[in-house]
Amino acid sequence: MTLTVHQLTKQFQTFTAVNKLTFEAESGKIFGLIGQNGAGKTTTFRMILGLLTPTSGTIKWNGQSVHALNRNIIGYLPEERGLYPKMPVEDQLMFFGRLRGKDKSTLKDEIAYWLDRFDLTDKRKAATETLSKGNQQKVQLIGSLIHKPSLLILDEPFSGLDPVNAGLLKSAIIDAKNEGATIIFSSHRMDHVEELCDHICLLKHGVSLFSGPLRELKAQFGKINLTLRGPFTAEQLSVLPGVLSVSREQDMFRLLLSGEENAPEIFRQVTKDGFIEKFSLDYLSLEEIFTRKVGDPHE
Structure with a gap:
């Protein structure tokens, strides 16, 4: 039905x-x-x-x-x-x-x-x-x-x-x-x-x-949500290619990218000195997409 x-x-x-x-x-x-x-x-x-x-x-x-x-x-x-x-x-x-x-x-x-x-x-x-x-x-x-x-x-x-x-x-x-x-x-x-x-x-x-x-809406923005855990500072991460913003969430960094095509070069640079604990690339959350397209969902 x-x-x-x-x-x-x-x-x-x-x-x-x-x-x-x-x-x-x-x-x-x-x-x-x-x-x-x-x-x-x-x-x-x-x-x-x-x-x-x-x-x-x-x-x-x-x-x-x-x-x-x-x-x-x-x-x-x-x-x-x-x-x-x-x-x-x-x-x-x-x-x-x-x-x-x-x-x-x-x-x-x-x-x-x-x-x-x-x-x-x-x-x-x-x-x-x-x-x-x-x-x-x-x-x-x-x-x-x-x-x-x-x-x-x-x-x-x-x-x-x-x-x-x-x-x-x-x-x-x-x-x-x-x-x-x-x-x-x-x-x-x-x-x-x-x-x-x-x-x-x-x-x-x-x-x-x-x-x-929902997956089609997320695909419009691409995978631009990058989470990192490693021996970095926010200043070091902010100058990586395609990084629009860096925020700290507990023991991890959250990077917003201009496009997912920047991820391979970022991965190469952050792993050049060896192992890092976390490198996770994902879509924006629905709340983030909603805020971009409409505004605060609670208004």
Whole structure:
């Protein structure tokens, strides 16, 4: 199953929130929609969900209009929490599951499974408002997964989660992927995007700057990230051919190169006196690429 967004545009009077956006998200893969605040990510999600009407463009699920399909195939985790504060966790999940057409007996087993998996079993009778922000996020995530959706949309799913709970979420997302779901998520955490996503769309002011496999985006910049460990000073390394900058990270040096073609000559020069402990050439991280193309991802 494939979600196809073609030339999608949304205007609010004189403001264009999304401008001719085109991408495809396939089943069994994770698609990252990334950009700064105000880039158009949430607006795009709301158009896919039918909560906003596009100004122009199409949204199709396996060739059919996504809005003509049974809404129960979709799971959605909004950036803003949509939980009932006074309702106990267990009752809340039962309510969400019943809204998606699941019967009570099936849901009882599913709720027990997810509460155990997310370490919330002892909170099942607690009112949602008494939970920490991280646990509220986990409850909301369970609500988006419990009916086993074919299309899963997660808007900033890691918000409020510590590293342990973020790991639980990553595991659940990967399991949904392996079961064949089409998954789209947004995040300010570029490390999460880089770890999970097969394809990404990079948005700036509602316009796509890149859409495709993450490896293709990295290849545009080449392998210009060089890490060295050896008996050098920053001054010695800064005069090597093609070195744009040198920074120290613990016991290593990080060199940014103008192009990966400079690496062989640098290797020759730094090893001319013998063995060095580390010489590692790699692509820029997604966060570094994002900052170059768009700006600070946290703005």
